[in-house]
Amino acid sequence: MDTSNIEKNLSKNKTNRTKFIIGGLLIIIAIVYLIVSSTQANAQYFMTIEELQSKQSQISGRDLRISGAVIGGTIQYNPQTLTLSFEVANVPADNKIIDEQGGLAKVLHTAVSDPSRPRLKVIYQGVKPDLLQNEAQAIMTGKLGDDGVFYAQELLLKCPTKYEDAIPQQAGG
Amino acid sequence: MIANIGFGALWFALVVAVYSIGSAIYGARRKLTNWVDSARNAMLLTFPLLTISVICLVILLVNGNFEVDYVASVTSKSMPLYLKITALWGGQAGSLLFWTWAMSAFAFAATLRNWERDREFLPWVVVVCSITLSFFLGLIIFVENPLARIWVLGGNLAIKSMFPPTGATLLFQTDGRGLNPLLRHPGMIIHPPMLYLGFVAFVIPYAFAVAALITGRTDDRWIRITRRWTLVAWLFLTLGLLLGARWAYDVLGWGGYWGWDPVEISALMPWLTGTAFLHSVMIQEKRGLFKRWNMLLIILTYDLVLFGTFLTRSGVLSSVHAFAQSSIGPLFFGFIGITFIGSLALLLNRWNDLKSETHMTSWLSREALFLLNNFLFIGILIVCFWGVIFPLISELVTGQKVTVGPPFYEQATAPLFAGLLMLMGIAPLAAWQHSTVKTLGKSIWKPAGISLIIPLIAYLLGVHNWAALFGFWLIALVASVTIYEYGRAVIARARSHSQSWWRAFWELTGRNRRRYGGYIIHLGVVLIGLGVIGMQMFQTETQGTLAQGQELKLDQYTIRYDSIAIFDTTDGRNIARAVVSIYKDGNYVGEIYPRRDYYIESQQPMTIPGLRSTLADDLYVILVDWQAISSSAATFKVYHNPLVNWLWIGGLILIIGTFVAAWPEREIQTSRAKSHKKQLAGSNA
Numbered sequence: 029m030d031t032s033n034i035e036k037n038l039s040k041n042k043t044n045r046t047k048f049i050i051g052g053l054l055i056i057i058a059i060v061y062l063i064v065s066s067t068q069a070n071a072q073y074f075m076t077i078e079e080l081q082s083k084q085s086q087i088s089g090r091d092l093r094i095s096g097a098v099i100g101g102t103i104q105y106n107p108q109t110l111t112l113s114f115e116v117a118n119v120p121a122d123n124k125i126i127d128e129q130g131g132l133a134k135v136l137h138t139a140v141s142d143p144s145r146p147r148l149k150v151i152y153q154g155v156k157p158d159l160l161q162n163e164a165q166a167i168m169t170g171k172l173g174d175d176g177v178f179y180a181q182e183l184l185l186k187c188p189t190k191y192e193d194a195i196p197q198q199a200g201g
Numbered sequence: 202m203i204a205n206i207g208f209g210a211l212w213f214a215l216v217v218a219v220y221s222i223g224s225a226i227y228g229a230r231r232k233l234t235n236w237v238d239s240a241r242n243a244m245l246l247t248f249p250l251l252t253i254s255v256i257c258l259v260i261l262l263v264n265g266n267f268e269v270d271y272v273a274s275v276t277s278k279s280m281p282l283y284l285k286i287t288a289l290w291g292g293q294a295g296s297l298l299f300w301t302w303a304m305s306a307f308a309f310a311a312t313l314r315n316w317e318r319d320r321e322f323l324p325w326v327v328v329v330c331s332i333t334l335s336f337f338l339g340l341i342i343f344v345e346n347p348l349a350r351i352w353v354l355g356g357n358l359a360i361k362s363m364f365p366p367t368g369a370t371l372l373f374q375t376d377g378r379g380l381n382p383l384l385r386h387p388g389m390i391i392h393p394p395m396l397y398l399g400f401v402a403f404v405i406p407y408a409f410a411v412a413a414l415i416t417g418r419t420d421d422r423w424i425r426i427t428r429r430w431t432l433v434a435w436l437f438l439t440l441g442l443l444l445g446a447r448w449a450y451d452v453l454g455w456g457g458y459w460g461w462d463p464v465e466i467s468a469l470m471p472w473l474t475g476t477a478f479l480h481s482v483m484i485q486e487k488r489g490l491f492k493r494w495n496m497l498l499i500i501l502t503y504d505l506v507l508f509g510t511f512l513t514r515s516g517v518l519s520s521v522h523a524f525a526q527s528s529i530g531p532l533f534f535g536f537i538g539i540t541f542i543g544s545l546a547l548l549l550n551r552w553n554d555l556k557s558e559t560h561m562t563s564w565l566s567r568e569a570l571f572l573l574n575n576f577l578f579i580g581i582l583i584v585c586f587w588g589v590i591f592p593l594i595s596e597l598v599t600g601q602k603v604t605v606g607p608p609f610y611e612q613a614t615a616p617l618f619a620g621l622l623m624l625m626g627i628a629p630l631a632a633w634q635h636s637t638v639k640t641l642g643k644s645i646w647k648p649a650g651i652s653l654i655i656p657l658i659a660y661l662l663g664v665h666n667w668a669a670l671f672g673f674w675l676i677a678l679v680a681s682v683t684i685y686e687y688g689r690a691v692i693a694r695a696r697s698h699s700q701s702w703w704r705a706f707w708e709l710t711g712r713n714r715r716r717y718g719g720y721i722i723h724l725g726v727v728l729i730g731l732g733v734i735g736m737q738m739f740q741t742e743t744q745g746t747l748a749q750g751q752e753l754k755l756d757q758y759t760i761r762y763d764s765i766a767i768f769d770t771t772d773g774r775n776i777a778r779a780v781v782s783i784y785k786d787g788n789y790v791g792e793i794y795p796r797r798d799y800y801i802e803s804q805q806p807m808t809i810p811g812l813r814s815t816l817a818d819d820l821y822v823i824l825v826d827w828q829a830i831s832s833s834a835a836t837f838k839v840y841h842n843p844l845v846n847w848l849w850i851g852g853l854i855l856i857i858g859t860f861v862a863a864w865p866e867r868e869i870q871t872s873r874a875k876s877h878k879k880q881l882a883g884s885n886a
Contacts, residue, residue, distance in 0.1 A: 045560075047564065059580040062612075063613055066613035072606055075602075110744050
């Protein structure tokens with residue numbers, strides 16, 4: 029192979045390489061764009077009930093994710109309209125704090141039995157989940173209404189004490 | 202006594218595993234064959250030892266030895282025998298033991314192979330397997346011991362430990378707490394072990410990859426040896442995911458099969474890298490490209506397997522944000538970190554040896570399309586990973602915890618999945634190396650033309666949702682290309698060998714199992730895609746409270762509430778079972794029985810949907826509520842799930858395809874270098 033041929037090959041390799049680098053960059057940009065736009069459109073602010081009530085004015089209309097302890101006595105269900113309402117009591121969101129206070133089961137228990145805890149009324153339209161019971165942990169996504177009631181679109185429940193693997197049960201969104 | 206034997210075996214296994222690490226490294230460094238052999242034998246020994254340990258735990262579970270804490274936490278007297286046995290993986294400590302046992306079984310099988318041509322890999326494969334085993338054995342023995350008992354000291358101070366603290370007596374519990382009713386489902390009984398077998402089987406290709414990096418034998422030998430292992434791992438992992446989806450559909454009663462829960466995602470992530478790996482190793486074998494990339498993929502897969510093992514069973518995820526609740530968390534993250542950094546260091550050390558042997562020349566060549574496929578898989582992986590860690594990042598950056606839900610995953614991954622389908626349609630027709638729009642167009646226009654018929658029919662039938670039409674077209678494209686390619690080869694063979702079509706089909710598939718197994722897998726994926734589109738775009742639902750004899754309409758269906766029966770069973774359930782008649786377009790088509798089982802002892806209800814399944818759709822009816830006394834009215838939620846059964850059928854075909862691809866064939870002993878030219882010139886298998 030003479031030198032001109034080698035040079036030709038080299039330059040060909042170079043254009044090839046640019047072609048692939050540009051293609052690769054385009055794909056990366058597309059993926060980054062997908063992630064960023066989807067994140068912005070679907071971000072849910074995770075808050076405790078305490079935070080929710082202190083920042084009420086800033087968050088109206090936003091998608092929120094709230095965790096709380098279900099107060100069994102407040103559960104009301106109207107099977108005619110499939111309207112479920114109940115109250116949840118504030119529990120800390122940080123697992124370290126939960127551990128320090130003796131684990132999730134204990135935290136939920138004290139939250140429910142302490143009437144001075146901030147509480148939040150929740151309304152959910154749909155099937156009553158099997159795991160909805162006193163001292164279960166409810167994780168809800170939805171929006172805070174102007175009336176101070178949390179309108180949940182999705183409801184996950186977890187009962188920490190009974191089984192090792194309490195599976196979160198999902199009610200449709 | 203039995204617990205002690207099991208625990209002794211665990212300790213023995215740990216000692217043996219640690220010994221095999223040391224002696225393998227020593228033997229490899231000093232080139233002492235007998236040390237390496239000794240290390241290998243030591244590693245082989247872990248399997249029988251762990252088997253003893255597993256048998257001991259199963260005996261304790263079956264006998265109901267409730268002084269053992271794990272036994273009490275996952276079984277109860279009233280449980281049937283098969284559930285007591287499968288409670289082995291019903292909780293965290295037991296699943297870790299099961300994981301480790303399966304790992305040792307795979308290591309055992311992998312080490313029994315004929316090593317003659319790959320002697321230099323042996324010690325390092327042993328080292329990687331033994332390090333992984335030792336880590337898990339350490340976790341089991343020191344942190345999460347399934348054999349530990351509960352002891353009472355003095356008043357009512359209970360201590361969980363293996364051996365009695367001084368002056369303590371055993372706490373004998375009369376009954377255990379039982380297995381969560383939600384988990385008492387056939388799908389749930391085989392779902393975890395399938396997932397775990399998939400997880401542990403990926404350790405074997407990783408071990409060979411590390412061996413290749415350490416020894417510097419960085420040709421594609423390690424890939425050829427582990428090809429089947431990778432397929433087996435992929436098979437189990439896929440089965441695990443599918444069974445999990447089916448379980449969710451049958452038991453969780455929300456009309457879906459996949460909820461983008463972090464636990465699900467953590468099982469999906471190694472599947473994504475594993476699938477990317479399965480594709481890109483073919484390019485290394487054929488063209489000598491992507492060597493570094495393949496190493497990176499298998500390293501990622503291994504660490505995602507560890508991550509998935511940790512997340513699926515640690516109970517740390519209340520599906521929200523927590524990562525460090527369980528005591529094994531820091532240990533797991535430490536081990537993942539060390540193995541990841543260590544493997545990357547090895548990879549960088551061999552970076553220059555792993556140069557590509559050729560260059561890619563065209564974006565339309567098959568190798569470039571495979572690269573694109575890898576990008577998309579990794580893109581989906583990044584979306585998943587981002588979604589799981591986003592709450593942590595947002596809290597670090599803004600101080601405000603922000604999470605993303607299923608809509609995020611759906612929105613971000615849908616275009617990527619669509620891209621993968623598109624590639625699945627194009628890539629089988631693209632030539633290696635030189636491929637242009639013209640050559641590709643020439644081979645694709647016929648099947649592409651045929652594929653337009655499907656969205657056209659769908660449009661005429663009244664589907665006007667462009668995304669759904671596009672989805673149907675993609676599916677039709679992949680199906681027609683795959684069948685076209687397959688069919689053309691069958692016809693050619695039938696002619697040239699003057700065989701019947703059926704025989705030609707059989708022999709053709711047998712002669713190139715990986716290629717045609719792959720095609721069958723692609724057809725399975727197409728059907729899964731059909732089911733997903735049906736569920737995502739056409740699912741409808743309604744709900745209502747009905748008096749007996751009243752009706753509720755949804756699409757072309759009408760359901761009529763006939764009656765309800767409430768009764769106790771002998772195994773401790775109270776069942777409310779409704780009888781519902783179904784009419785389709787006014788014609789009676791059958792009865793279904795949505796019900797609610799109430800587990801009296803654990804006070805937990807479980808909703809079991811009534812299901813009418815056909816190839817066209819499922820009618821999925823949930824009994825929400827009822828008046829117990831008058832039994833006059835009951836509330837139902839009804840889902841109409843079009844095409845959903847194609848998801849399960851596709852899953853089955855995919856599994857069959859994987860069997861075809863993984864079925865043992867005679868190893869053809871030609872290295873790629875030798876046959877390189879011939880392959881380029883001729884067959885593009």
